[in-house]
Amino acid sequence: xxxxxxxxxxxxxxxxxxxxxxxxxxxxxxxxxxxxxxxxxxxxxxxxxxxxxxxxxxxxxxxxxxxxxxxxxxxxxxxxxxxxxxxxxxxxxxxxxxxxxxxxxxxxxxxxxxxxxxxxxxxxxxxxxxxxxxxxxxxxxxxxxxxxxxxxxxxxxxxxxxxxxxxxxxxxxxxxxxxxxxxxxxxxxxxxxxxxxxxxxxxxxxxxxxxxxxxxxxxxxxxxxxxxxxxxxxxxxxxxxxxxxxxxxxxxxxxxxxxxxxxxxxxxxxxxxxxxxxxxxxxxxxxxxxxxxxxxxxxxxxxxxxxxxxxxxxxxxxxxxxxxxxxxxxxxxxxxxxxxxxxxxxxxxxxxxxxxxxxxxxx
Amino acid sequence: xxxxxxxxxxxxxxxxxxxxxxxxxxxxxxxxxxxxxxxxxxxxxxxxxxxxxxxxxxxxxxxxxxxxxxxxxxxxxxxxxxxxxxxxxxxxxxxxxxxxxxxxxxxxxxxxxxxxxxxxxxxxxxxxxxxxxxxxxxxxxxxxxxxxxxxxxxxxxxxxxxxxxxxxxxxxxxxxxxxxxxxxxxxxxxxxxxxxxxxxxxxxxxxxxxxxxxxxxxxxxxxxxxxxxxxxxxxxxxxxxxxxxxxxxxxxxxxxxxxxxxxxxxxxxxxxxxxxxxxxxxxxxxxxxxxxxxxxxxxxxxxxxxxxxxxxxxxxxxxxxxxxxxxxxxxxxxxxxxxxxxxxxxxxxxxxxxxxxxxxxxx
Numbered sequence: 001x002x003x004x005x006x007x008x009x010x011x012x013x014x015x016x017x018x019x020x021x022x023x024x025x026x027x028x029x030x031x032x033x034x035x036x037x038x039x040x041x042x043x044x045x046x047x048x049x050x051x052x053x054x055x056x057x058x059x060x061x062x063x064x065x066x067x068x069x070x071x072x073x074x075x076x077x078x079x080x081x082x083x084x085x086x087x088x089x090x091x092x093x094x095x096x097x098x099x100x101x102x103x104x105x106x107x108x109x110x111x112x113x114x115x116x117x118x119x120x121x122x123x124x125x126x127x128x129x130x131x132x133x134x135x136x137x138x139x140x141x142x143x144x145x146x147x148x149x150x151x152x153x154x155x156x157x158x159x160x161x162x163x164x165x166x167x168x169x170x171x172x173x174x175x176x177x178x179x180x181x182x183x184x185x186x187x188x189x190x191x192x193x194x195x196x197x198x199x200x201x202x203x204x205x206x207x208x209x210x211x212x213x214x215x216x217x218x219x220x221x222x223x224x225x226x227x228x229x230x231x232x233x234x235x236x237x238x239x240x241x242x243x244x245x246x247x248x249x250x251x252x253x254x255x256x257x258x259x260x261x262x263x264x265x266x267x268x269x270x271x272x273x274x275x276x277x278x279x280x281x282x283x284x285x286x287x288x289x290x291x292x293x294x295x296x297x298x299x300x301x302x303x304x305x306x307x308x309x310x311x312x313x314x315x316x317x318x319x320x321x322x323x324x325x326x327x328x329x330x331x332x333x334x335x336x337x338x339x340x341x342x343x344x345x346x347x348x349x350x351x352x353x354x355x356x357x358x359x360x361x362x363x
Numbered sequence: 364x365x366x367x368x369x370x371x372x373x374x375x376x377x378x379x380x381x382x383x384x385x386x387x388x389x390x391x392x393x394x395x396x397x398x399x400x401x402x403x404x405x406x407x408x409x410x411x412x413x414x415x416x417x418x419x420x421x422x423x424x425x426x427x428x429x430x431x432x433x434x435x436x437x438x439x440x441x442x443x444x445x446x447x448x449x450x451x452x453x454x455x456x457x458x459x460x461x462x463x464x465x466x467x468x469x470x471x472x473x474x475x476x477x478x479x480x481x482x483x484x485x486x487x488x489x490x491x492x493x494x495x496x497x498x499x500x501x502x503x504x505x506x507x508x509x510x511x512x513x514x515x516x517x518x519x520x521x522x523x524x525x526x527x528x529x530x531x532x533x534x535x536x537x538x539x540x541x542x543x544x545x546x547x548x549x550x551x552x553x554x555x556x557x558x559x560x561x562x563x564x565x566x567x568x569x570x571x572x573x574x575x576x577x578x579x580x581x582x583x584x585x586x587x588x589x590x591x592x593x594x595x596x597x598x599x600x601x602x603x604x605x606x607x608x609x610x611x612x613x614x615x616x617x618x619x620x621x622x623x624x625x626x627x628x629x630x631x632x633x634x635x636x637x638x639x640x641x642x643x644x645x646x647x648x649x650x651x652x653x654x655x656x657x658x659x660x661x662x663x664x665x666x667x668x669x670x671x672x673x674x675x676x677x678x679x680x681x682x683x684x685x686x687x688x689x690x691x692x693x694x695x696x697x698x699x700x701x702x703x704x705x706x707x708x709x710x711x712x713x714x715x716x717x718x719x720x721x722x723x724x725x726x
Contacts, residue, residue: 008600013604014473016469016470019608021607021609021611022611038430044424045428060408064588065408065587065589066403067390094613097614129611210374211374219430223428227620237371241379248489248490257624261427
């Protein structure tokens with residue numbers, strides 16, 4: 001894009017001139033790269049997803065021309081059934097990024113600052129700036145763990161990614177309950193984008209805590225990153241705030257294909273569990289292989305690992321991997337600029353990474 | 364939904380407690396209703412749309428698990444080709460409602476108020492409240508026309524639906540140029556959701572005016588309401604503001620099915636033109652039939668008409684039509700509460716409406 005002159009800038013809203021947007025992981029358009037950089041699932045979605053979209057197409061004359069259900073009721077019900085809750089506890093959105101954006105607007109525009117860790121999902125500061133949310137950033141400890149006691153101060157809300165990203169480290173439910181109980185007047189959001197790969201979900205706490213919002217996505221554990229379906233689970237008085245925000249922004253965020261495909265995914269629990277287990281098994285093997293080569297790998301409950309090499313610059317390592325056709329995510333930021341975030345691939349893909357390191361880069 | 368207590372309300376952001384969300388037209392879940400209430404197209408989308416989604420499905424293992432292109436470059440290029448402009452002038456979003464939301468944030472959060480008519484798309488006041496945009500509402504004249512001279516006062520932006528909704532009346536390009544020239548320091552947005560049914564598009568003015576944003580949708584003229592694809596066309600320094608806003612809210616709003624299907628629609632210009640002409644022809648016939656029965660019908664350039672009966676309450680008429688299986692849109696609002704907005708159906712559907720009025724309700 002060519003440079004925008006200050007004269008042209010007069011058309012922008014003043015606050016928009018200051019925005020520092022989120023930068024998503026690279027989606028390369030070249031083929032044959034081993035893409036371990038955006039935490040996608042190496043396996044396809046349930047075959048029932050394809051069947052469900054086929055069924056929409058067979059009826060396309062009648063449905064594509066018509067607006068979708070603005071409430072996506074079928075999808076809310078499918079999620080509710082799978083999560084063993086009532087559909088009145090479910091909110092859906094165009095990817096969990098949209099759900100999180102609505103969460104920031106619905107709950108966090110407060111006098112007091114929102115609390116979150118220094119190392120976490122890098123969209124949180126972006127949402128905060130976008131909606132004018134005050135923030136107080138709390139450092140993880142030296143082992144990259146969340147310090148629960150830090151979350152017992154005055155605040156206008158709390159958001160914790162669990163397992164955290166990009167660290168991959170999970171917090172137990174007792175720690176989350178401690179945060180919930182210490183903040184009875186604040187909304188506590190647990191962002192569980194990666195929870196299905198071995199961490200404990202806080203959905204089981206929703207009935208007990210009127211201040212809890214759990215956010216999840218179909219992008220990782222359900223292999224539907226290409227579809228854009230995220231959701232939140234909370235008591236109805238919190239869901240109502242999300243609906244008020246959504247209906248002040250976009251009435252129909254979920255298209256007919258997304259609704260049908262996601263419903264089919266939630267209906268196929270056996271496939272879901274099997275694929276998650278495959279990723280977990282592959283992760284444990286990869287962690288062992290990398291540890292054996294001297295890499296430091298943080299304890300992961302996610303579909304990625306966060307790893308470093310004591311005697312090699314992480315940025316250089318990422319560049320050398322890329323030269324060999326393997327993309328991983330490198331964050332050139334304080335505290336984590338000597339780590340790489342590596343998505344778990346299939347066993348064959350992970351072996352290619354291990355072999356490239358062992359026989360080539362570190363040989 | 365059960366009532367929310369004031370104690371539960373403490374969790375909501377204070378500004379969200381005050382929101383008055385948009386209420387979309389009813390999407391009834393019962394069958395066999397003649398649905399003339401949400402301005403959907405009576406014809407299916409291009410057969411190439413179905414083929415394009417089929418092609419995605421055939422490759423689903425490789426694509427659904429992967430994030431879509433966050434820039435939706437293929438879609439921007441398809442729109443640019445069809446509109447005969449450069450792709451750098453195109454912004455895409457999850458329905459034109461999302462595009463309009465981003466427009467309000469990107470350009471209209473200003474010291475001066477945004478100008479728009481008293482009778483227009485009822486989402487504009489909702490966006491204004493949501494983003495804290497000041498507004499100054501300018502009445503249409505007694506013939507429900509926009510008074511161009513009113514749009515020559517200090518403002519922080521202007522938005523005009525053209526053809527206007529729910530009035531169906533179009534403004535000519537010379538009037539729009541007058542507004543653009545009178546406001547060289549404000550962004551002027553022309554919301555052309557219905558432009559393809561006989562009005563003149565301002566896209567031809569984008570190269571000439573650095574303050575013009577044109578917004579369109581695939582929901583009406585391309586029969587893709589079920590898909591959620593809208594777009595804006597403007598010079599790159601304005602597109603950049605929309606991208607900054609979008610990337611501060613949701614990086615990947617367009618899913619892989621939506622991108623593929625919309626590209627196929629824009630590639631099939633012949634089908635598009637033929638379907639639009641069919642709707643226009645049906646509209647002219649319906650207007651003549653209703654006028655012959657004594658209804659007052661405003662001059663329409665849209666895929667709907669705005670009509671009233673001199674001796675019958677419009678709200679009652681809507682209710683009586685509904686009892687007979689025909690849904691139209693009734694707005695119980697000042698100035699327009701004696702009009703009905705009626706979507707143009709197929710000739711057969713329109714005849715059913717005419718017959719029901721002639722032989723039954725008005726018999």
